Amino acid sequence: MAEITAKMVADLRASTGLGMMECKKALVEAEGNMEKAEEILRIKSGAKAGKLAGRTAAEGVLACAIEGKTGALVEVNCETDFVAKDAGFVAFAQSVAKTAATQKPATVEELSALVEDERKAVIAKLGENMSVRRFQLIETSGNLVAYIHGSLATEGVLVEYTGSEDVARKIGMHIVAAKPQCVREDQVDAATVEKERHIYTEQAVASGKPAEIAAKMVEGRIKKFLAEVSLNGQAFVMNPDQTVAQFAKENNTEILSFVRYKVGDGIEKKAVDYAAEVAAAAKV
Missing domain, CATH: 3.30.479.20 (Elongation factor Ts, dimerisation domain)
Structure with missing residues (x-):
């Protein structure tokens, strides 16, 4: 019998959409024959799930x-x-x-x-x-609150905090709208900061400014960049005259961490030409 490798299991799972253990058992039963294993899975688990597995879920x-x-x-x-x-x-x-x-x-x-x-x-x-x-x-040893935006539920955030739940929920709404990368400036990825510094430095040099002035320009732009991508430094969407950190502090609340998702981020959607599909089906 052929050796059942992890890649075989992964490939079968990709083509059927079924669980890893089911795929492994089917491959063992089929003695490593991928086509036979897929047939076994379709018989046991239902043809519909198998046939649909190749379609993009975005x-x-x-x-x-x-x-x-x-x-x-x-x-x-x-x-x-x-x-x-x-x-x-x-x-x-x-x-x-x-x-x-x-x-x-x-x-x-x-x-x-x-x-x-x-x-x-x-x-x-x-x-x-x-x-x-x-x-x-x-x-957490603190508290948690969630905010899912809109009836379609395609954007949302889970927030870890201490203090007021109402304040944390409002900041959760801000996170969905403003999309910060992290809570504090010191949590911004160092490689990202250096990349921005390099860009700003090249721009300052190209502007012909003296080195001392160029260095100050770069540091100023880095400071602005860090405020824009970190939650605490952003202008609060419900009151742009204060930062999120100021709003939280005056309400005795601290945001410890968060996770933000948007449905489909990073998924490449397949363009479907329905007219072509209908035309092709008509020729069969």
């Missing part, structure tokens, strides 16, 4: 669950915005978030395995491929 929703001192923000994808609005799909996403918060899986694969039976049932009902794309947990 729509979807965010869901958040807070269980005690643990919170989870998850992104669950589907193929169309129509299904993304379906109550059954939204309920599945909420269930995934609760599973993440209570079971605390270490990886997306672990979380996906925990909800696999439920996922297949929703696929069978709604007729679209769907997947758990990503999630993040925050475990």
Whole structure:
């Protein structure tokens, strides 16, 4: 019998959309024959899930669950915005978030395995491929609050804080709108800062300014950049006359950390020419 490699399992999972353990068992049963293993999975798990697995799932929703001192923000994808609005799909996403918060899986694969039976049932009902794309947990000794923006639930944030829940929620709304990279300036990635410094330095030199003045220009622009990308330094969207840090401090609140997601970030959506598809189908 051929050796069952991790790549074989991954390839089968990619082509069927089913769980890793199911794929591995099918490959063992098929003695390493990929085509036979896929057939076994389609017979056992349903043809619909197998046939749909190759389609890009770039729509979807965010869901958040807070269980005690643990919170989870998850992104669950589907193929169309129509299904993304379906109550059954939204309920599945909420269930995934609760599973993440209570079971605390270490990886997306672990979380996906925990909800696999439920996922297949929703696929069978709604007729679209769907997947758990990503999630993040925050475990804290402080407090947690979530904000999911709008009825489409495509942008959201989970915030760790001390102090006022109402203030933290308002800052969560700011985070979704202003998209900071981190809470404090000293948390900005050093490589990113150096890249910006290099750009500003080259611009200052090209302007013909004396070295001393150019150096001050660079430092000023770096300071402005750090304020723009860190939460505490940003002008608060509900009152631009004060920074987020000032708003939090005057309300005895501190933001410790956050995780912000937007559905589909980084996914390359496939352009579908429906007219061409219909024309091609007509020729068959």
